Amino acid sequence: MSIKEVDRTLPTTRGETAGTRERRSVVQPKRWKRYEATLIGTLSVVGVLAVWQLVANAGLIPVFLPGPIAIGGALAKLFTDPRSEIWIDLATSGQEVAIGYGGAIAIGVVIGILMGWYTRFQYALDPWVNFFYSTPRIVLIPVFIIWLGIDWPSKVAIIFLGALFPIIINTMAGVRNTDAALLRVARSFGASDALIFRRVVLPGAVPFILTGFRLGVGHALTGVIVAEYIAARHGVGKFIADTSVTLQMEKMFAGVIFIAGTGVLLTWALQRIENRFQSWRPQIKS
Amino acid sequence: MRRPAKLIATGVVVEYWLARSEKIFTAVDGVDLEIGDGEFVAIVGPSGCGKTTFLNAVDGLIPVASGSLALDRREITRPGHDRAMVFQQPGLLPWRTVLGNVLFGVEAQGTMSRDEALRRAKQQIDLVGLVGFEDAYPSELSGGMQQRVNLARALLTDPEMLLLDEPFAALDAQTREMMQLELLKIWNRDRKTALFITHDIKEAIYLADRVIVFTKRPGRVKDSITIDIPRPRDLRVKRDPRFVAYEDRIWESIQEELAVKPERLLAGMPA
Numbered sequence: 001m002s003i004k005e006v007d008r009t010l011p012t013t014r015g016e017t018a019g020t021r022e023r024r025s026v027v028q029p030k031r032w033k034r035y036e037a038t039l040i041g042t043l044s045v046v047g048v049l050a051v052w053q054l055v056a057n058a059g060l061i062p063v064f065l066p067g068p069i070a071i072g073g074a075l076a077k078l079f080t081d082p083r084s085e086i087w088i089d090l091a092t093s094g095q096e097v098a099i100g101y102g103g104a105i106a107i108g109v110v111i112g113i114l115m116g117w118y119t120r121f122q123y124a125l126d127p128w129v130n131f132f133y134s135t136p137r138i139v140l141i142p143v144f145i146i147w148l149g150i151d152w153p154s155k156v157a158i159i160f161l162g163a164l165f166p167i168i169i170n171t172m173a174g175v176r177n178t179d180a181a182l183l184r185v186a187r188s189f190g191a192s193d194a195l196i197f198r199r200v201v202l203p204g205a206v207p208f209i210l211t212g213f214r215l216g217v218g219h220a221l222t223g224v225i226v227a228e229y230i231a232a233r234h235g236v237g238k239f240i241a242d243t244s245v246t247l248q249m250e251k252m253f254a255g256v257i258f259i260a261g262t263g264v265l266l267t268w269a270l271q272r273i274e275n276r277f278q279s280w281r282p283q284i285k286s
Numbered sequence: 287m288r289r290p291a292k293l294i295a296t297g298v299v300v301e302y303w304l305a306r307s308e309k310i311f312t313a314v315d316g317v318d319l320e321i322g323d324g325e326f327v328a329i330v331g332p333s334g335c336g337k338t339t340f341l342n343a344v345d346g347l348i349p350v351a352s353g354s355l356a357l358d359r360r361e362i363t364r365p366g367h368d369r370a371m372v373f374q375q376p377g378l379l380p381w382r383t384v385l386g387n388v389l390f391g392v393e394a395q396g397t398m399s400r401d402e403a404l405r406r407a408k409q410q411i412d413l414v415g416l417v418g419f420e421d422a423y424p425s426e427l428s429g430g431m432q433q434r435v436n437l438a439r440a441l442l443t444d445p446e447m448l449l450l451d452e453p454f455a456a457l458d459a460q461t462r463e464m465m466q467l468e469l470l471k472i473w474n475r476d477r478k479t480a481l482f483i484t485h486d487i488k489e490a491i492y493l494a495d496r497v498i499v500f501t502k503r504p505g506r507v508k509d510s511i512t513i514d515i516p517r518p519r520d521l522r523v524k525r526d527p528r529f530v531a532y533e534d535r536i537w538e539s540i541q542e543e544l545a546v547k548p549e550r551l552l553a554g555m556p557a
Contacts, residue, residue, distance in 0.1 A: 182379060189394035191394035203381050
């Protein structure tokens, strides 16, 4: 018998068997409770969209606010119209993010681990990490475009710098956060430093590292869109810039919503992965 | 009965560097102690008397400033496979199951093959009464069960000497008594040399062949009392007149160290 099962034949405190009488001591959650979050969330979105559509239909704000239906239509048309260049934009932005964000993960995790594990390494890099993390990296875009041109290298640089620091800081915190009692146990059993790192420090740091990845996604997406917005040949940010200055509001909003959707999806996926790695944590969700 | 000596401590001094006040702090100051092969020794003493520090030195976690500390005539300088510690805080890896945690000790030592470790781990889990909980995570266990895992992890390494640092201090009274009883049962199987730190006088008398009383800080051996109560002992022995006599004697020995006048205690005044 696993500890999660309850033997229903065991007598309750009143001396009756559980099957014959409703048990009061354990409150069983109602079935709809499981869907409560999804249900309320959906209702909220649908409600706001409906109000938005009504406002748009009433013509209170004439030209510049298309309703959700018009935007939905524009979004669909973007992907179905054979003359649409959205695929080139998507491929451009996608590659920039993949290289920049991938690089930030690879280098950020390594630097974060080194900074967490070797105090002197942290002393050396702390001023730089704090400096760059506090700087709004968006302001560097014009400089990067001058240095690296208007094509992908300047975008990759901005995405990389955007995602790098949250990943470094979280990874370092994860390594630093190792429970001193666990280290003592490992040392007492004569564990080597390598074993302590692999079996104690790293598994404990994984949830932190994944949180860094999740925070990095937001920075990476903001970076690519703003950088393309300022100067680019192709890309989703460039598309939003072009459609907004030419007042093609449906298309512009379609682009914005597409980006927001991508962000939500990536964050959700990373949250799922985080939860998987934390299944051993006690459940405190109500 | 005279046993051959297992652990020999001569003039053991342990010092700490206190970073905040920039001073050397002497926690243990000249402990002389001999523990025989297969002997169960408990150390009691006022809080902060350095008994846990001494145990950490025996484990090799902190260096000895002067004097000598030897197990089986080998000088102790670092943690070794011949000792295993049961900690006050269970110190279980939260992402590992009970089985995974029991295996961690031998895994860290790297001396036992995986198959052998797995087979013996299951025996240990059976011995400490955790059958059915192999796949449970520490967060799903009660404090008493976590300490069983802690104990099984140490036993699995099959040490020459078992070190126990107030392992039952954080448990409630009933669980603590159960654990004491079970610890004695398990210990009785192969009667390994054991050094048990506690602040609970009854616990010390109930478990040990000999109770050592430490002075207040810096710790030294003040008293050594052989507990002449036959084994196996069940929990009722705690009400035996001999047991109570030992208890009084040790209690008074500790009170002397605390320098609280008995009249004040009788009057119920704060110490």
